[in-house]
Amino acid sequence: MAAVTMTLPHNRQTLTIGDLDVASPVILAPMAGVTNMPFRVLCREIEQELVGSVSGLYVCEMITARALVEGNEKTLHMTTFAPEESPRSMQLYTVDPKYTYEAVRKIVDKQMADHVDMNFGCPVPKVTRKGGGSAIPYKRNLYRNIVSAAVRAAEGSGIPVTVKFRVGIDDEHHTHLDAGRIAAEEGASAVTLHARTAAQRYSGQADWNEITRLVEHMDGSGIPVLGNGDIFAPGDAQAMMDQTGCDGVVVGRGCLGRPWLFAQLAAQLRGEPVPEEPTLGEVARIVMRHAELLAAHEGEQRGCRDIRKHIGWYFHGFPVGGQFRSELARVSTLDELRDKLSAIADNPARANAADEARGRQGSSAKVALPDGWLDDPNDATVPEGAEIENNGG
Numbered sequence: 001m002a003a004v005t006m007t008l009p010h011n012r013q014t015l016t017i018g019d020l021d022v023a024s025p026v027i028l029a030p031m032a033g034v035t036n037m038p039f040r041v042l043c044r045e046i047e048q049e050l051v052g053s054v055s056g057l058y059v060c061e062m063i064t065a066r067a068l069v070e071g072n073e074k075t076l077h078m079t080t081f082a083p084e085e086s087p088r089s090m091q092l093y094t095v096d097p098k099y100t101y102e103a104v105r106k107i108v109d110k111q112m113a114d115h116v117d118m119n120f121g122c123p124v125p126k127v128t129r130k131g132g133g134s135a136i137p138y139k140r141n142l143y144r145n146i147v148s149a150a151v152r153a154a155e156g157s158g159i160p161v162t163v164k165f166r167v168g169i170d171d172e173h174h175t176h177l178d179a180g181r182i183a184a185e186e187g188a189s190a191v192t193l194h195a196r197t198a199a200q201r202y203s204g205q206a207d208w209n210e211i212t213r214l215v216e217h218m219d220g221s222g223i224p225v226l227g228n229g230d231i232f233a234p235g236d237a238q239a240m241m242d243q244t245g246c247d248g249v250v251v252g253r254g255c256l257g258r259p260w261l262f263a264q265l266a267a268q269l270r271g272e273p274v275p276e277e278p279t280l281g282e283v284a285r286i287v288m289r290h291a292e293l294l295a296a297h298e299g300e301q302r303g304c305r306d307i308r309k310h311i312g313w314y315f316h317g318f319p320v321g322g323q324f325r326s327e328l329a330r331v332s333t334l335d336e337l338r339d340k341l342s343a344i345a346d347n348p349a350r351a352n353a354a355d356e357a358r359g360r361q362g363s364s365a366k367v368a369l370p371d372g373w374l375d376d377p378n379d380a381t382v383p384e385g386a387e388i389e390n391n392g393g
Contacts, residue, residue, distance in 0.1 A: 018160025024055035025248030038293035104153035131383025257313025317351030
């Protein structure tokens with residue numbers, strides 16, 4: 001992949017989260033079924049290859065706190081980090097201060113990670129209808145108790161605790177300013193705002209103005225504010241940081257089928273040559289490497305099943321045709337995948353509109369909540385049955 005030089009207004013090179021110094025203010029957002037160890041390793045390998053260093057923070061899939069405490073086998077497998085991953089970043093889904101404390105203590109005692117983030121942004125109906133995810137910040141005292149429990153559990157370990165949330169439940173119930181203030185008061189080391197409400201889910205445009213509001217509201221708190229939402233192109237991180245004053249960016253859907261995006265973002269923020277989008281032949285090699293990493297981690301059969309969902313993202317904007325995509329989406333062995341990809345191994349074509357929005361978008365919808373959830377924002381009662389059985393979400 002070649003590089004192009006761009007002139008930048010200024011550089012943003014590092015990020016400090018508690019005792020953790022990160023060489024780039026670009027963070028991979030946890031995504032269920034995507035940000036597993038193979039994908040994180042792939043992102044790191046590509047960043048090393050293209051810009052000569054690995055600088056960002058790559059967060060694992062969301063882990064359910066209670067499942068971690070109870071030693072669920074699938075959960076423990078999801079917490080696997082490769083030897084070369086440093087710092088190791090883990091995100092917890094949690095609704096109960098008790099399990100939050102126990103989960104973070106386990107992470108600390110067993111040295112499972114170097115950073116813990118907590119998810120209060122998930123808008124999935126199966127989560128919010130029971131009072132989890134993006135529903136929790138509306139309950140200020142419950143939210144406070146959960147953040148406090150995590151920080152207390154990590155105290156003295158050097159492991160920073162951070163918090164991610166949305167603008168609010170909907171346009172009538174914004175919670176992000178309170179959520180940021182409470183997190184800082186309870187000792188969180190950074191906050192991340194996905195600049196959409198839960199009602200928006202992933203539709204429309206993220207409102208970066210709300211990131212600006214949070215940055216201004218948090219002035220003097222002493223902790224970084226990170227922005228999340230619509231980082232799709234190499235210039236988007238710089239644009240968000242310049243427009244909002246945030247200290248870093250968290251990248252989700254923009255990296256689907258584009259694990260090289262982190263190298264591009266980091267290079268641009270440092271004022272270095274920005275790697276171009278890869279050719280079709282280069283993408284074929286990246287897909288193959290991704291599949292090999294998945295097979296090594298999950299076994300060949302499961303790894304080949306897993307790579308199928310990435311095919312549409314990887315070849316977005318490329319003139320490969322529906323039949324070719326369909327064939328790749330049915331592969332069951334690495335040899336079969338390698339054989340299919342050989343047909344495009346030397347193809348120099350580049351994708352059209354590679355930085356378009358990708359992944360789930362959908363449309364806005366009323367947020368599913370437990371009966372009476374909005375009646376008392378100060379209620380600290382732990383919601384019943386809100387611990388999701390499966391991780392991710």
